[in-house]
Amino acid sequence: xxxxxxxxxxxxxxxxxxxxxxxxxxxxxxxxxxxxxxxxxxxxxxxxxxxxxxxxxxxxxxxxxxxxxxxxxxxxxxxxxxxxxxxxxxxxxxxxxxxxxxxxxxxxxxxxxxxxxxxxxxxxxxxxxxxxxxxxxxxxxxxxxxxxxxxxxxxxxxxxxxxxxxxxxxxxxxxxxxxxxxxxxxxxxxxxxxxxxxxxxxxxxxxxxxxxxxxxxxxxxxxxxxxxxxxxxxxxxxxxxxxxxxxxxxxxxxxxxxxxxxxxxxxxxxxxxxxxxxxxxxxxxxxxxxxxxxxxxxxxxxxxxxxxxxxxxxxxxxxxxxxxxxxxxxxxxxxxxxxxxxxxxxxxxxxxxxxxxxxxxxxxxxxxxxxxxxxxxxxxxxxxxxxxxxxxxxxxxxxxxxxxxxxxxxxxxxxxxxxxxxxxxxxxxxxxxxxxxxxxxxxxxxxxxxxxxxxxxxxxxxxxxxxxxxxxxxxxxxxxxxxxxxxxxxxxxxxxxxxxxxxxxxxxxxxxxxxxxxxxxx
Ligand SMILES: O=c1ccn([C@H]2C[C@H](O)[C@@H](COP(=O)(O)OP(=O)(O)OP(=O)(O)O)O2)c(=O)[nH]1
Numbered sequence: 366x367x368x369x370x371x372x373x374x375x376x377x378x379x380x381x382x383x384x385x386x387x388x389x390x391x392x393x394x395x396x397x398x399x400x401x402x403x404x405x406x407x408x409x410x411x412x413x414x415x416x417x418x419x420x421x422x423x424x425x426x427x428x429x430x431x432x433x434x435x436x437x438x439x440x441x442x443x444x445x446x447x448x449x450x451x452x453x454x455x456x457x458x459x460x461x462x463x464x465x466x467x468x469x470x471x472x473x474x475x476x477x478x479x480x481x482x483x484x485x486x487x488x489x490x491x492x493x494x495x496x497x498x499x500x501x502x503x504x505x506x507x508x509x510x511x512x513x514x515x516x517x518x519x520x521x522x523x524x525x526x527x528x529x530x531x532x533x534x535x536x537x538x539x540x541x542x543x544x545x546x547x548x549x550x551x552x553x554x555x556x557x558x559x560x561x562x563x564x565x566x567x568x569x570x571x572x573x574x575x576x577x578x579x580x581x582x583x584x585x586x587x588x589x590x591x592x593x594x595x596x597x598x599x600x601x602x603x604x605x606x607x608x609x610x611x612x613x614x615x616x617x618x619x620x621x622x623x624x625x626x627x628x629x630x631x632x633x634x635x636x637x638x639x640x641x642x643x644x645x646x647x648x649x650x651x652x653x654x655x656x657x658x659x660x661x662x663x664x665x666x667x668x669x670x671x672x673x674x675x676x677x678x679x680x681x682x683x684x685x686x687x688x689x690x691x692x693x694x695x696x697x698x699x700x701x702x703x704x705x706x707x708x709x710x711x712x713x714x715x716x717x718x719x720x721x722x723x724x725x726x727x728x729x730x731x732x733x734x735x736x737x738x739x740x741x742x743x744x745x746x747x748x749x750x751x752x753x754x755x756x757x758x759x760x761x762x763x764x765x766x767x768x769x770x771x772x773x774x775x776x777x778x779x780x781x782x783x784x785x786x787x788x789x790x791x792x793x794x795x796x797x798x799x800x801x802x803x804x805x806x807x808x809x810x811x812x813x814x815x816x817x818x819x820x821x822x823x824x825x826x827x828x829x830x831x832x833x834x835x836x837x838x839x840x841x842x843x844x845x846x847x848x849x850x851x852x853x854x855x856x857x858x859x860x861x862x863x864x865x866x867x868x869x870x871x872x873x874x875x876x877x878x879x880x881x882x883x884x885x886x887x
Contacts, residue, residue: 409567409702410557412644412694414453418485419509419552420645420691421458422446423605425467426487428460429680430718441516441528444718446487447471449479455727456482456771458688460718466514468494470717472501479503485552487605489513489620492537499545507552510622510634511605513538517616518607532619539621551622553637556644564644564694565594567702568651571690572786572807573834577657580836584655593653597646605642610635648690652683656840659683659805662831676832677710677781681722682805685783686834688727689762693785697731698759699743704729705762705784707770707801712778725772725780728765732758746816756817763792767799774800787811793822797829805832 412420425446447467449457456478459470468490471479480502489508490498498506512518515534542549568574569590578586607613613635614626625634659682676682685706692704707725714721732741741758748754760768763784774780781803782788787810788796796804808831810820823831 408699409563410560411696412560412691413554413557414695415485415507415552415554416556416641417691417695418448418450418455418483419507420641420648421455421688422448422485422487423509423601423641423645424649424684424688424691425458425460426604427684428719429678429684430460430462431720441519441531442466442491443488443512443514443516443519445490445514448485449475450483450485451478451481451771454769454771455724458719458724458727461514462716462718465716466491466494467718468498472497473716474723477501483507486514487511489538491515492534492541495538495541495549499541499547503547505547506549508549509605510551510553510617510620510625510638511607512616513620517619518612535619535621542621551625551634553634553641555637556640560694561640561644561647565647568594568647568690571651572809573652573657573686576807576809576834577653577655580657586653589653589655590650593650594646597649598643601642601646601649602639606635606638645691648694649687651690652686652834654679654683656836657834658837659686659832660835660838662808662833676803676805676830677708677722682783682832685781686785686805689783689785692727692729692762695729695731698755700745701786702729703762703784703786705766705782707766707774708781708783709772709775710779710781723772725774726766726768726770728760728762728767728769730759730762731765733760751817754817761789761792762786763788763796767795776800779803781805787820787823790819790822793826797826801829803830803832805834807834 423446425448426444428446430444442461444461445467447457447459447470448455449459449471457471457475459467459474461467462470465473467486468484471484472494475482479498481504483505484498484503484507486506486508488511490506491514494514495506513531513535515531517531517535569587574586574590577584577589602608607616610631614631617623617625617631625631658679659676661676677685685708689704689706692706693702694704696702696704704727706727708719708722709725711721711723715723717723741755742753743755744753745755763782766782779802780800782796782801783805785807787806787808788804789810808823811823813820
């Protein structure tokens with residue numbers, strides 16, 4: 366995540382954008398540059414923890430899956446995302462599988478450790494999940510106030526009428542809620558002032574978009590970003606918002622949220638939901654799908670892809686990196702937010718919709734736990750007095766992800782780190798020592814020596830496979846060996862591109878949820 370001044374610099378370098386870019390967001394982004402200029406404010410606005418967990422739960426609902434939704438002939442069950450939080454730390458990221466709901470997955474995966482945990486659901490969980498979660502002693506259940514898991518919006522077998530089962534489930538959930546100890550309710554907080562604009566600017570200015578811009582000097586990345594964002598807003602709104610107001614009111618009343626049906630609470634709630642959906646759309650637009658993906662760093666640009674080691678699909682890599690980008694909006698570094706997520710691939714398929722993947726840890730760059738924000742130096746290399754610089758104090762995203770991991774790193778399994786910034790020399794030995802097998806990142810900083818922080822070891826790192834956000838190997842090969850008409854990757858689809866395409870095609874569910882993953886936006 367970059368700062369507003371970096372984005373402003375980008376504008377200054379491309380004055381033609383103002384006239385050439387057709388997207389409606391251009392004006393907003395430009396104006397926001399002055400609103401959230403970090404030179405003036407010293408720090409960009411942050412996401413609250415509750416909103417971060419809510420956004421992660423929505424994003425988990427869209428986790429790329431091969432399995433179909435849970436289908437029952439009497440009721441339409443919506444796939445649901447879930448974040449498990451203990452001591453204010455994320456210890457589980459789950460989504461419904463083909464057989465089990467997200468809440469059931471959490472019970473299986475965490476068991477009694479769920480006691481005193483807080484759960485954030487992308488939908489109100491059904492009574493079957495709720496009774497088990499109450500029974501195991503969770504301390505809090507927060508849910509997104511849209512259509513619940515047992516849909517009150519979609520009819521069964523194409524019928525318009527909602528099923529009697531879903532209505533009975535809503536009544537049972539309410540009874541469980543009123544008779545149980547954990548607090549069960551909505552956690553949708555208002556965004557900090559200027560956060561929406563800040564997220565839009567910093568997503569547009571992030572290393573991933575910058576890399577695309579560097580690789581394709583003619584590419585209008587602003588236009589690409591804005592189109593992708595608009596497409597995301599449309600897709601996510603269909604998934605997470607209930608557009609007809611009266612229909613939303615009816616559902617809120619059925620799931621025990623009558624108080625939200627009154628004005629001004631109803632409009633406030635809808636506005637907060639829309640704002641969060643738009644934040645998610647901006648962050649998800651920061652890795653636009655065009656010719657770029659995560660490709661093996663050490664592979665030479667040849668037509669043969671046989672040397673490419675197996676990794677997760679492009680879709681999954683992109684999904685996990687967007688999780689890391691969401692985490693970065695909790696940074697305490699006044700200048701740059703960094704997020705990291707560690708996932709491992711188990712030997713056999715788990716019960717999650719994530720297949721064999723399970724969360725090992727996640728984090729963002731921040732001062733040591735327990736410190737009062739602002740008591741440590743916050744300046745960067747521009748501060749001449751080195752004692753006032755942040756570098757000796759700040760804990761890096763990877764360091765937090767490793768320190769507060771929720772599962773072991775098993776040497777026999779493939780453990781993958783997704784991080785929004787090239788790992789620095791302080792983190793490289795930790796990553797290696799911890800047994801991380803693959804890194805998915807950007808290498809924009811690789812080879813740089815900034816004095817107090819250096820990025821010299823990443824290139825020479827051995828024993829860890831590096832998947833770097835870059836043009837596909839084949840596109841690079843085509844650019845280097847073919848005529849100028851291929852220089853922008855506009856040639857016909859060849860083997861690796863077909864492979865990338867297959868990665869995308871293999872997931873029907875995510876395809877319907879995220880058409881931007883495979884639809885050329887420009
Ligand atoms: O592997 C890494 C590398 C860095 N960081 C964090 C630590 C610190 O909070 C910030 C430092 O980033 P950078 O190298 O960009 O320094 P800067 O002074 O913010 O930026 P620049 O010198 O490029 O203007 O990034 C991580 O979390 N993980």
